[in-house]
Amino acid sequence: MKKVLIFLSCFIPWLISGIIFKYDSSYYEMLNIPSFALSPKLISITWIIIYILIGISIYKVRQEKNILKEGDYLYVLITNYLANQLFLYGFFNLKSPFFGFILTTITFISSIFLFLETKRLNKNASYFLIPYILYSIYAFILSITVYIMNF
Numbered sequence: 001m002k003k004v005l006i007f008l009s010c011f012i013p014w015l016i017s018g019i020i021f022k023y024d025s026s027y028y029e030m031l032n033i034p035s036f037a038l039s040p041k042l043i044s045i046t047w048i049i050i051y052i053l054i055g056i057s058i059y060k061v062r063q064e065k066n067i068l069k070e071g072d073y074l075y076v077l078i079t080n081y082l083a084n085q086l087f088l089y090g091f092f093n094l095k096s097p098f099f100g101f102i103l104t105t106i107t108f109i110s111s112i113f114l115f116l117e118t119k120r121l122n123k124n125a126s127y128f129l130i131p132y133i134l135y136s137i138y139a140f141i142l143s144i145t146v147y148i149m150n151f
Helices: 001-018 025-030 040-064 071-093 098-119 123-127 129-151
Strands: none
Touching: 001 040, 001 071, 001 098, 040 071, 040 098, 040 123, 098 123, 098 129
């Protein structure tokens, strides 16, 4: 039971922005969207899977290390988390594709650093972040394309 609670403490925070900041379908439909964009439902499912994988990665690192004492890992994790979580607010609440692009760029770059820091602490845990990096590349390309197509 304790392991489940620890995992949930690593996973649930990643869902917070989806609860607090709502997806605005009317705003999204108003934008020019590239043909390679996934459907909003598929994007949501993909993010949930990625958040589960991130949670597993953090859980595995936590099993071996005190992440509060791993300064570089903690700073990269917090930076990545904040950029990731602020995207919905910046893109949909502020209705700013530019701010969304900036946050996506920060998320993409910090996901690479998160992978490297995780690999330094626990190689097996870092493998769970590979889909995150790949999807962050897609999100980065999508974000810059949406920004260019609309401004």
